[in-house]
Amino acid sequence: MKYMTTAEIREKYLAFFEGKGCKRMPSSSLIPDDPSLLLTSAGMVQFKPYFLHQKELDPAYIGTTTAQKCVRTNDIDNIGDARHLSFFEMMGNFSFGKYFKNEMCAWAFEFSTEVLGLPAEKLYFTVFEDDDETIEIWKSLGVPEDHISRLGEDDNFWRAGPTGPCGPCSEIYFDQGPEVGCGSPDCKPGCDCDRYLEFWNCVFTQFDGQEDGTLAPLLTKNIDTGMGLERIAAIMQGVTNNYDTDVLRSLVGVGERLSGKTYKQDAEVDKSLRIIADHSRSVTFMIADGILPSNEGRGYVLRRLLRRAIQKAHMIGIEGPFLNDYVDEIVELMGSVYPEVVENRELIRRVILSEEERFGATLRQGQVFLAEALDKLEGDTLSGEEAFTLHDTYGFPVEVTEEMCADRNVKVDMEGFERCMDEQRERARAANTKDAEAAWSTYGGIHADVLKEVGATEFVGYSELECAAKVVAIIANGERADKLSAGEEGEIVLDTTTFYAEMGGEVGDTGTLRSAGAEADVLDTKAPEKGLVCHKAKVVSGTIAVGDEVTAAVDGARRARITRNHTATHILHAALRRVLGDHVKQAGSYVGPDRLRFDFTHFEATTPEQLAEVERVANEEIMSAVSTNIYETSLDAARESGVTALFGEKYGDVVRVVECGEFSRELCGGCHVANTAEIGLVKITSETGVGANLRRIEAVTSFGALEYVNKVEAELKETAAELRVPLFDVSERTAANMKALKEFQKTRKAAKTAISDDGVNMLLSAAKQAQGGYPVIISRVKIAQPGAMRNMWDVVRARMETPGAVVLIADNEGKATLLAAGTDEAVAAGFNAGAVIKEIAPCVKGGGGGKPTMAQAGGKDVSGIDAALESARKMLL
Missing domain, CATH: 2.40.30.130 (Elongation Factor Tu (Ef-tu); domain 3)
Structure with a gap:
């Protein structure tokens, strides 16, 4: 048995079935073209319309063959052992009525023994318990009868749900030897141990399950097969663990380098290294296919995998952002087969870095939550519910929880924690079962x-x-x-x-x-x-x-507006990439007759200068009057020529390319102008954030842009008229008015503070009896402007129980402000405000005067305020 790399096995499989008459097709996106499914988790997903005969295969082919990237997380807690992966490649071949059991079994045996060179004596086969036909087929190929086992419905009858397409299946196992087995004399294929490794499943989809349990024959007998690439790679490379195969072992090596740990020296460290290696592939491919982190749906799965990888890294001493080292290795290892990871490399790196930084803060928040819980703890055991909340809500590793608790001699109720985890797993299984049942449900009605x-x-x-x-x-x-x-x-x-x-x-x-x-x-x-x-x-x-x-x-006029907006979307997309960087990818759009809107990947708000530059670059292209060139070509040829594929979009073998000169080249099936000059003008009306790493631009073109500019101009003219300034002085006058308003608000606030209840009460409490028998207040005060002194007197006068007088002095921005004022009763008793000011003003090097009831003065020397107050006291008290 010759050693083969993962890449060699993949190519040999595809070439083999291509040689049998199957059409080689690219992997579909991890975002399935089916709203009932969360993620693509099997090779058959993209062929659902063919199995249901809603779409027909080119008659030149007898079936199809693919290497399908898959993500499956319903068994996430098992990931890191020898077999389980969240990201895996499924080699498949599919027939929609053109070939069936005889051909499939013969080809599977031929590929296994002749192409891969697997020893026939090491191969074991299982069939459905009453499927005598398949047993005879395997025997006719030379398989000994003692290498064939019958298994029940749970193992060898494939169903997506209680009703719908189904059928028996036959699995191929490789005997890895008794040294990796359970040691039981009854050990055979289907045993839970690792001796017999299933690597290929041939599903014979020939029945339509009815509600009463009966099996009605399908219109055609179909083939749906899957060979796990990682599993067969382990066999061909002579290892018993998927993570010891070439691709995954390289990723484990990245973890060794970052952590300083050595693989296969500590079981817990090994498991963390394997989990990070696995999850790094999932998150890289999910982002490449247009999935972004969020708190629901696919985005939640992505975020959970990201955070779980970060948690495991934390456990083995990897600090700070690190996952982009894995991204670079994945691009190197798999980029030639999956060009989307190369095309979106910068985007993947930026999204991951942003999430790593965000989750770093989350981990710190979890540590605070745990510390608070421990401070409030009565007893020596943290409840399982609180440990689960830390794990589920904050993404806080339970291992870290145990470590922090141990430092304070506190145990964790792990039974309670596992109970909560089991409940969550049940919810996840229910959701995944629903997805699996939906995978084969007839859709479209x-x-x-x-x-x-x-x-x-x-x-x-x-x-x-x-x-x-x-x-x-x-x-x-x-x-x-x-x-x-x-x-x-x-x-x-x-x-x-x-x-x-x-x-x-x-x-x-x-x-x-x-x-x-x-x-x-x-x-x-x-x-x-x-x-x-x-x-x-x-x-x-x-x-x-x-x-x-x-x-x-x-409606031609409406269509014309739509086409202008659609081509403008392409041009804006290209302009954004030029100004902000190649990480920008369109992530959703609306193209209508009135406006255009599109979402794009970016990691911070754009500045006004950047938006202005985007608008300038786009309009420069529009006004260059470039003819659009629209043609069809193969997807591979389009990719090779550098055409931009829209983020998360799914394409067939033949694609439509829309070119605006050398400036913009995108795959698109929409309607477009013949020349960019038809757009007239594009005007960006808004730019906002709509999610983590996601921005949204809205814009208008042609008549919409004219209407927008006219409306803005009308508003500007109306404002200019109100301000009584020329049109282009509006911003300057508005700024000046705003400055004056802020000053007024500051002054008003200071004045309100000065005459507040507390301020007035303080002044009233300082009243003394003057020589004439009336109350008088002589005090230093704080004011924002000279006019506030009179307001202060008005409030004090109204609050005095007995009519009296005041002498108030303030330091107003380095100048002294003096006020003497009295009621008619105080004046009748001998108070004279003018005489008081004339007496005390020289103390502050100032002058002023007034009537007996009120007089004011200003002075240059605030250092003389205390002397002025003392002079007033000597004069009046």
């Missing part, structure tokens, strides 16, 4: 039936806005209908259409359908099944029936 019956709609709308068509189906109120009459709404399906169905962010077209005696307004256009275009329409006159000949006419 009535639309899938229509597509199967009438076939795909021919779209001619790239070059024409009006065409002749035939009504081939009508759906109303969720059911098939023969016709729609005036006033009724429904979905009209045509054999040919110029209407673009909502897709890739571009909204669906509107317009009219006209026959000889009827007319309908098309309100929207969608494609509920790939290839099936449904025109949501309301009949305004006459009756439209299945079989009618109609003229399909798109």
Whole structure:
């Protein structure tokens, strides 16, 4: 048995089945084209429409073959042992009625023994308990009868759920030798030990499970097989652990270098090194396929894997950001097979770094929570519920919890913790079971039936806005209908259409359908099944029936606005990449007649200067009047030429390229202008954050941009008129007014403080009896401006129980302000404000005067304030 690298095995498998007549197809995205599934966890997912005969394979091929990247986390707690992985590659070959058991078994045996060179005596086979046919096939290939075992439904009958496609399966095992087994004399394939390693499963999908438990034959007998690449690599490389194979062992080596630890010297360290190696592949490929960290769905799975890797790194002494070392190694090891990790390398690195920094803060928060829990603890045991909260809410490793508790002589209720973990696992299993059942469920309902019956709609709308068509189906109120009459709404399906169905962010077209005696307004256009275009329409006159000949006419003016906005989206995308960096990827969009919006990956708010530069670069391209070039090519050729693929988008073998000169080149199925000059102008109206590492831009073009600029100008003119300044002095005058307003608010606040209850009470408590028998207050005060002194006197006068007088002096920004004031009663008793000011003002090198009831003065020397107050006391008391 010759040593083979993972890359060699992968290529030999694909080439082998390609040679048998199967079409080699690329791995599908980890984001399945099926809303019922969270992640792609099996090779068959992308072929679901073929198995259900909603899509037909090119007759030149008898089946397909793939190397499918998969992520599965329902057994996450087992990851790190010899076999379990969250990311794995599944080698598959699939037939949709062209070949079945005889061919599949023969090819599996041929590939195993002749291509891989596995010793036939080391191979063991299991079949479903009553599948005599498959047993005879294996025997006819030379397999000894004692190497074939019958297993029950739990092991060798494949079902996605209680109903739907299903069938018996046959698994191939490799005997790794008694030294890795359980030692039992009854040990055989299916045993839980590691002696017999299952590496290939051939599923014979031939039945349709009914609700009553019966098995009805399917329309065609299908093949769905999977060979675990990591498992067969372990066999071919003579190791009994997936993590000792070439790719994963290289990633374990990264951990050794970062931690300073040596693999296979400490069991706990080894497990952490294996988990980090595994999780690093998952997060790298998930981000490359358009998944970003979040608190729900796929984003939550990604974040959990990221945090679990960070936790394990923490346990073995790896501090600070480290995962990008793994990313670089993964790109080196797997980039030639999966170009998306190369294309999105910078994005992957930035997202991971951001999450590592974010989770570092989370870990610190968890430490604070634990410290508080320990401070409040009564007794010597931390509850399992609190340990689980730390683990689940804060992502705090339970091992770290145990260590911190041990430092304070506290134990952790691990039984309670495991009970909480078991409950969580049950919830996860339930969710994964639901996903698995959904994997084979028939989706699309009535639309899938229509597509199967009438076939795909021919779209001619790239070059024409009006065409002749035939009504081939009508759906109303969720059911098939023969016709729609005036006033009724429904979905009209045509054999040919110029209407673009909502897709890739571009909204669906509107317009009219006209026959000889009827007319309908098309309100929207969608494609509920790939290839099936449904025109949501309301009949305004006459009756439209299945079989009618109609003229399909798109609203041309609306379509023109949409195409301008769509091409502008491509140009803005390219401009953002030039200004902000190649890590920018489009992550969602809306292209309508009124505006455009798209989300893009970036890690901080853009500055006004950056946005202005993006807008300038985009408009420079628009005004260069560059003709767009739109053509179809193979996906591989497009990638090789550097065409930008949209983040998270799924593509077939043949793709449509939209080029705006050398500036922008993207894969896109939407509608576009013939020349960038048709866009006129693009104007960015807003830029905001919509999630971690995700930003959103909104913009308008052509008439929308003109309307926006006119509205801004109108607002500016109105403001200029209110401020009574020239148009371009508005910002300067507004700034000056804002400064004056802030000063006023500051002064008002100081004045309010000065005449607050506390301030007034303090002054009133300082009152003394003057020589004339009236109360007088002589005091230093704080004011914001001279005018505030009079306000202060007004408040004090109103609060005095007996009418009296005041002499107040303040240091107002280095100048002395003096006020003497008295009531009529105080003046009648001998008080004279003017005389007081004349007497005390020279102490502060100032002067002033006034009436007997009120007089003011200012002075240059604030150092004389105390002398002035003393002079007033001598004069009045």
